[in-house]
Amino acid sequence: MQNEYSEADADEFIMPDVYTMPDGGEAIDDEVAVSFLIRIISVTEGDKWKDVEATLGLLDFSECFDGIDYDLDSDGDIDPWKQVYRNEDIALNLVLPTTKVSEYFSDWIDTIEISDRISKKDALRG
Numbered sequence: 001m002q003n004e005y006s007e008a009d010a011d012e013f014i015m016p017d018v019y020t021m022p023d024g025g026e027a028i029d030d031e032v033a034v035s036f037l038i039r040i041i042s043v044t045e046g047d048k049w050k051d052v053e054a055t056l057g058l059l060d061f062s063e064c065f066d067g068i069d070y071d072l073d074s075d076g077d078i079d080p081w082k083q084v085y086r087n088e089d090i091a092l093n094l095v096l097p098t099t100k101v102s103e104y105f106s107d108w109i110d111t112i113e114i115s116d117r118i119s120k121k122d123a124l125r126g
Contacts, residue, residue, distance in 0.1 A: 010038035013063055015090075016097045026096055033097035034104055056101065064090055 016036045018026050043063070045055040068090070071082035 009035050010042060013039060015064060016093055018093050018096045028096050028100070030104075033100060036097050037101055037104060052105075059098070061091075061094060064094060 012035075014032050014035050016028055016032050018028050021027050040059050040061065040063075041049065041052065041055060044058055044060050045052060049055075065087060068086060070078045071086065073079040
């Protein structure tokens with residue numbers, strides 16, 4: 001994926017931002033989305049990406065919620081309702097990049113070149 005999206009940087013955590021288009025649709029910067037997905041898959045799967053399909057059901061989004069500032073009420077206590085709204089906003093920004101994983105993955109698969117082909121006869125011989 002990083003060949004097609006050369007600006008993607010999975011080393012630095014970047015929270016994706018979804019923005020509204022003039023027609024009312026939602027969009028996301030592909031480089032940011034790919035960076036986010038590579039990082040979140042690698043955190044769960046490791047560097048080898050041996051079982052990506054299973055990993056997609058086990059993605060750990062906790063890093064997205066780390067380090068957020070707690071909103072305080074007038075008494076200086078954490079305001080749970082404001083925290084719920086903040087968590088909801090974060091979660092909503094995760095929907096679009098996560099649902100686009102199949103599109104990005106398909107694009108990535110298409111870039112893989114298979115140069116060492118084996119003829120059908122040779123493959124059948126073993």
